[in-house]
Amino acid sequence: MELLQKTCTPCQGGISPLTLSxxxxxxxxxxxWQLLDNGTRLERRFxxxxxxxxxxxxxxxxxxxxxxxxxxDITFGWGYANxxxxxxxxxxLHENDFIMAAKVNQLYTDEYSAA
Amino acid sequence: MELLQKTCTPCQGGISPLTLSxxxxxxxxxxxWQLLDNGTRLERRFxxxxxxxxxxxxxxxxxxxxxxxxxxDITFGWGYANxxxxxxxxxxLHENDFIMAAKVNQLYTDEYSAA
Numbered sequence: 001m002e003l004l005q006k007t008c009t010p011c012q013g014g015i016s017p018l019t020l021s022x023x024x025x026x027x028x029x030x031x032x033w034q035l036l037d038n039g040t041r042l043e044r045r046f047x048x049x050x051x052x053x054x055x056x057x058x059x060x061x062x063x064x065x066x067x068x069x070x071x072x073d074i075t076f077g078w079g080y081a082n083x084x085x086x087x088x089x090x091x092x093l094h095e096n097d098f099i100m101a102a103k104v105n106q107l108y109t110d111e112y113s114a115a
Numbered sequence: 116m117e118l119l120q121k122t123c124t125p126c127q128g129g130i131s132p133l134t135l136s137x138x139x140x141x142x143x144x145x146x147x148w149q150l151l152d153n154g155t156r157l158e159r160r161f162x163x164x165x166x167x168x169x170x171x172x173x174x175x176x177x178x179x180x181x182x183x184x185x186x187x188d189i190t191f192g193w194g195y196a197n198x199x200x201x202x203x204x205x206x207x208l209h210e211n212d213f214i215m216a217a218k219v220n221q222l223y224t225d226e227y228s229a230a
Contacts (some may be wrong), residue, residue: 074192
């Protein structure tokens with residue numbers, strides 16, 4: 001099943017994070033995202049024309065994060081937003097992180113590619 | 116005049132940033148903020164109970180930034196927001212950054228100290 005069709009499952013810890021090779025196998029389903037810190041973090045930088053446009057996107061992303069129960073760490077300012085996903089309880093990546101990355105890509109494409 | 120009573124003035128560059136001693140002299144008017152990178156950056160970490168509470172604060176901060184025409188770089192996630200001010204056109208600090216810091220403090224106190 002494609003990531004976009006999935007929803008995040010609860011992760012209470014007690015399991016192993018994805019291995020680097022497992023993360024690399026999922027990465028093609030999250031275009032433009034990159035693995036950081038030896039495959040324990042997933043990040044993408046998004047470009048915007050203004051501060052307000054970045055903040056509007058972050059609000060939509062926040063709604064998605066609340067709906068999925070999985071939240072990113074975000075750094076943003078005028079014209080950019082860096083979105084970082086990982087699963088805090090296992091201090092590494094889970095399929096949930098890739099599900100979110102794919103859905104955030106879709107959000108960006110839907111809302112901003114025409115802007 | 117106190118910083119809270121001032122508004123940001125346009126800064127198009129071409130002037131020197133505040134010196135470290137000038138920045139240190141203004142810092143007491145921005146309690147809980149700290150100088151970074153040899154006095155060229157001004158940062159404060161704010162605590163929240165959830166991701167949504169942090170995002171709500173950031174939206175209020177965004178409204179303030181638009182009104183003043185001076186925008187921070189923000190890193191946030193579940194339960195926290197790090198707010199960083201500097202004046203990009205002079206790659207250092209301007210009185211505007213301290214005006215914003217004082218006003219962000221007031222915003223946080225007004226909205227969240229009772230929460």
